[in-house]
Amino acid sequence: MNGPPNGAVRPPRPTGLRRFTTPRPPREERCELCGTALAAGARHPHLVDTDKRALVCACGPCAQLMDRSAASPGRFRTVPGRFLSDPGHRIDDQAWESLRIPVSVAFFFRNSALDRPVALYPSPAGATESELEEDAWQSVLDATRLAVHLEPDVEALLLRRHEGRTECFLVPIDLCYELVGRMRLHWQGFDGGAEARADLDALFTHVRGLAREPQESRP
DSSP states (O other): OOOOSSSOOOSSSOOGGGGGTSOOOOOOOBOTTTOOBOOTTSOOOEEEETTTTEEEEOOHHHHHHHOTTSSSOOSEEEOOOOOEEOTTOOOOHHHHHHHTOSSSEEEEEEETTTTEEEEEEEETTEEEEEOOOHHHHHHHHHHOGGGGGOOTTTEEEEEEEETTEEEEEEEEHHHHHHHHHHHHHHOBTTTBHHHHHHHHHHHHHHHHHHOBOOOSSOO
16 A cells, blocks of 8 residues: 555545545455455554555565565565563653643654654544654653664554553554554544543553563564
8 A cells, every 4th residue: 555654644545554544445455465365354464665655465475575674675574563561661741741742642663764753643634743853752762671672664662641651662553553543533522532532542451461571682
């Protein structure tokens, strides 16, 4: 699928990352590299096209073949499936406020094509980019040991400010855009509404169940 993972929403039809942010009728999913039908209702691999800054649906063999970490580097990188947590992080109120995120959840990743960090948060319009100052980004990196594990383009730091504290996870980038799509689908009013908050609670419960604290050395 085509489109930039930078929050832009361009008409006329959903493409690229908007596949995760625009409601659409059910249809058969196919590998975007070889055309093989993907199992209905089952999760399938995603690749990041680093040239186009887009997520691509893939079958297992194509994901393995096109993975940038294979023998010869290429434009495609497979989105990994790991979830890490850092319950001892030091992202305090001051650090959160420096990010200038108007809602309670955001995710951050390093975009290798742009050669800079990107901060996005869910909104009624989809994934919205926050202008991220280098000092603010560095304050997040310095405050969590997950920073040294973060892989550019394919993983993100997912933060949520909730009930007076901040949760911090390292997650696959496609989950972040799934989150954006779910929020947009249920969003009501100024703050998202009860249904969106309940869906957000369910997603973070899922993430907590999968996340593990990292090993000391970088993988």
